[in-house]
Amino acid sequence: MADARAMLAQSQADGVMIGRGAYGRPWWPGVIANQLDAGSGIEEPSLHTEMTIVVRHHQEMLENYGAELGNRTARKHIGWTIGRLEERKLLSSQSAALWRQRILTSRDNNHVANSIVQLYGSLEAHEAEAA
Numbered sequence: 499m500a501d502a503r504a505m506l507a508q509s510q511a512d513g514v515m516i517g518r519g520a521y522g523r524p525w526w527p528g529v530i531a532n533q534l535d536a537g538s539g540i541e542e543p544s545l546h547t548e549m550t551i552v553v554r555h556h557q558e559m560l561e562n563y564g565a566e567l568g569n570r571t572a573r574k575h576i577g578w579t580i581g582r583l584e585e586r587k588l589l590s591s592q593s594a595a596l597w598r599q600r601i602l603t604s605r606d607n608n609h610v611a612n613s614i615v616q617l618y619g620s621l622e623a624h625e626a627e628a629a
């Protein structure tokens with residue numbers, strides 16, 4: 499976030515390009531927009547809202563590309579999302595590897611969607627225990 503503000507100030511540009519910063523978090527452009535100009539985007543989502551976005555993103559890929567290609571296309575996005583959860587220290591490396599194995603190797607789209615819900619459910623449960 500500070501990078502976007504600094505780049506705008508330094509360059510006098512009218513906007514910033516996010517690019518790979520949005521990998522694994524498709525909500526990120528909206529969060530940055532909101533932080534640069536309050537009310538123009540969205541607040542950073544809760545884990546539950548993230549889960550809803552990831553499940554919806556998966557479903558929309560299936561609708562757009564069909565079940566087989568949509569699943570293959572969604573894998574990289576879900577993989578990036580798991581990586582972001584690991585970066586945020588919400589998943590250990592070992593746990594992230596297990597979730598990748600479980601979700602990214604499945605050809606059953608219902609299993610993938612249910613596993614995303616279970617992944618985020620486990621994070622929410624862990625967050626509640628820590629509080």
